[in-house]
Amino acid sequence: MSEKTVRSPKPTPSPENRLDEEFWSHCADERLCFQVCASCETWRHLPRSFCAHCGSGDWIWKESSGLGRLYSWTVTHQPSLPQFLPDVPYIVAVIELNEGVRMVSHLRGVEPEKLEIDLPVTLEFERVSDAVALPMFRASLS
Amino acid sequence: MSFKDRAAIIGVGETDYVRGADRSSAELMLEASRAAIADAGLRSSEIDGLVLPPVNISAEEIAANFGIEDLRYAATVQMGGASPTSTLQSAATALSHGIAQNILIPLGWLGYSAMRPKPGVRRESINVPAMRRAMVSYYVPYGAVAPAQMYSWIATRHMKTYGTRYEDMAAVAIACRKNAQKNDRALMKGRPLSLDQYMNARWISEPLRLYDCCLETDGACAVVLTSAERARDCPHRPVYIMGGAEGHPYPADDIAGRPDMLRVGLSYAAPKAFQMAGIEPADVDFLQIYDCFTYVVLLQIEALGLCKAGEGGAFVRDGRIELGGEFPLNTHGGLLSEAHLWGLNHVIEATRQLRGDAGERQVRDAEIGVVTGWGDFGDGSLVILRR
Numbered sequence A: 001m002s003e004k005t006v007r008s009p010k011p012t013p014s015p016e017n018r019l020d021e022e023f024w025s026h027c028a029d030e031r032l033c034f035q036v037c038a039s040c041e042t043w044r045h046l047p048r049s050f051c052a053h054c055g056s057g058d059w060i061w062k063e064s065s066g067l068g069r070l071y072s073w074t075v076t077h078q079p080s081l082p083q084f085l086p087d088v089p090y091i092v093a094v095i096e097l098n099e100g101v102r103m104v105s106h107l108r109g110v111e112p113e114k115l116e117i118d119l120p121v122t123l124e125f126e127r128v129s130d131a132v133a134l135p136m137f138r139a140s141l142s
Numbered sequence B: 001m002s003f004k005d006r007a008a009i010i011g012v013g014e015t016d017y018v019r020g021a022d023r024s025s026a027e028l029m030l031e032a033s034r035a036a037i038a039d040a041g042l043r044s045s046e047i048d049g050l051v052l053p054p055v056n057i058s059a060e061e062i063a064a065n066f067g068i069e070d071l072r073y074a075a076t077v078q079m080g081g082a083s084p085t086s087t088l089q090s091a092a093t094a095l096s097h098g099i100a101q102n103i104l105i106p107l108g109w110l111g112y113s114a115m116r117p118k119p120g121v122r123r124e125s126i127n128v129p130a131m132r133r134a135m136v137s138y139y140v141p142y143g144a145v146a147p148a149q150m151y152s153w154i155a156t157r158h159m160k161t162y163g164t165r166y167e168d169m170a171a172v173a174i175a176c177r178k179n180a181q182k183n184d185r186a187l188m189k190g191r192p193l194s195l196d197q198y199m200n201a202r203w204i205s206e207p208l209r210l211y212d213c214c215l216e217t218d219g220a221c222a223v224v225l226t227s228a229e230r231a232r233d234c235p236h237r238p239v240y241i242m243g244g245a246e247g248h249p250y251p252a253d254d255i256a257g258r259p260d261m262l263r264v265g266l267s268y269a270a271p272k273a274f275q276m277a278g279i280e281p282a283d284v285d286f287l288q289i290y291d292c293f294t295y296v297v298l299l300q301i302e303a304l305g306l307c308k309a310g311e312g313g314a315f316v317r318d319g320r321i322e323l324g325g326e327f328p329l330n331t332h333g334g335l336l337s338e339a340h341l342w343g344l345n346h347v348i349e350a351t352r353q354l355r356g357d358a359g360e361r362q363v364r365d366a367e368i369g370v371v372t373g374w375g376d377f378g379d380g381s382l383v384i385l386r387r
Helices: A018-028 A082-087 B025-039 B059-066 B080-096 B129-142 B147-162 B166-180 B195-200 B265-277 B294-304 B344-355
Strands: A033-037 A059-063 A067-076 A090-097 A102-108 A120-127 A133-139 B007-014 B049-052 B073-076 B102-110 B203-206 B218-227 B239-247 B286-288 B368-375 B379-386
Touching: A018 A033, A018 A059, A018 A133, A018 B129, A067 A102, A067 B147, A090 B147, A102 B129, B007 B025, B007 B080, B007 B344, B025 B059, B025 B102, B025 B218, B049 B059, B049 B080, B059 B073, B073 B080, B080 B102, B080 B218, B080 B239, B080 B344, B080 B368, B080 B379, B147 B203, B147 B294, B166 B195, B166 B294, B218 B344, B239 B265, B239 B344, B265 B294, B265 B368, B265 B379, B286 B344, B294 B368, B294 B379, B344 B368, B344 B379
Parallel strands: A102 A133, B049 B073, B049 B102, B286 B368
Antiparallel strands: A033 A059, A067 A090, A067 A120, A067 B203, A090 A102, A120 A133, B007 B218, B007 B239, B102 B218, B239 B379, B368 B379
């Protein structure tokens, strides 16, 4: 083995289709965008080909306000991926944006025991590389 | 036309359940299948239908091993851990329409060795196609990989909404562990669990501690079904399928995006199955509930209609789910304390209970039981069985 300890990098998003690629390419520009139905204006996430509300296949991407609330969470102490060991305990949160869509992210700036449903949160980006930036959330100051 | 009372389980079989198998899951499934077919009083070549969970053996390979020249029905059910219980619905449908006469359902995997293979034993993968896109594109970058984390989002939401206690989750773990003490096949036989041990165990991902999580095991089991008419001539007392259904949460492929995170697959399925069976949930004599985590048992007790939403915690208190209680739960020990066979081991335990063959863990006068499945982010399935 080499003398240096080589820690493999954390996994980055692995888009499975064109819509995933578009979502993450907006994030790379540090813009959190979601699909909005061109017909009924319903916001949606995960990205999909059709609007589940009205059936339209037309959409545009719109940038989110980045403001939302905590919908649910888990505080991970024993991660399956060793790359996340330095972060434990970390909060994997389900965030509900003010636009009505939900996404999985990390929540920062709050002790686990202070977590409550509907805690206000604000978007911040973590730059991973030139090609990748991850949307993260921070508990808003009250 | 429903399949109510038109199909029956006539054979069950298992391999040993272990941590560290020295054979492939395909070999284990063939062994368990031969045992189940023999239990049914059939020859292997008399199997003419195969309904498979997403396992590492094909229907074609099983047919070639067993000399099945005319395989009349082969199907695969993709519901993760909910697949085995849901296969009974497919099998009962095919049998009630005369599409096949004797259907084999095998389940086997290397749930322990897939992550830590023995030297010389080929590594095997685990298939989770329905969950793949959300996971690799949207969850994994945040270190959310394990079911313990994703189901914790549901558990947290439920706890904060309804005030469910850690002691209620412990009641599930402890009931399963007590039952395992009466089951020679259970990996946790000889290792009792106290409330103190439960509460002092390490966190995996809050609100789940170590003993909220099921075992990782290797092994295989299988069941054989036939039509109700043919079942009367079999060696064992037939166990009839009174009702069954499957359900999928919406949207099924993304937990975070569900309008109501607490409405799971079983919430859709359970009313249909009980209506088909023509009974009320409280009419069952025992519960074999898919227990990958303690918390999903509480959610499923509510989804079954045994109590109202939010009352699952109160339901399991005071020994109510232990042997001798009103609704004995997972009398074999479940995934938490027997072994993790995707709940097909729950089907087998229900069969033994209804045959009256469950030994010192026999539920007295057991006539009707319910078995549930859970998997792939909250898909649900159930069957209602009677003797």
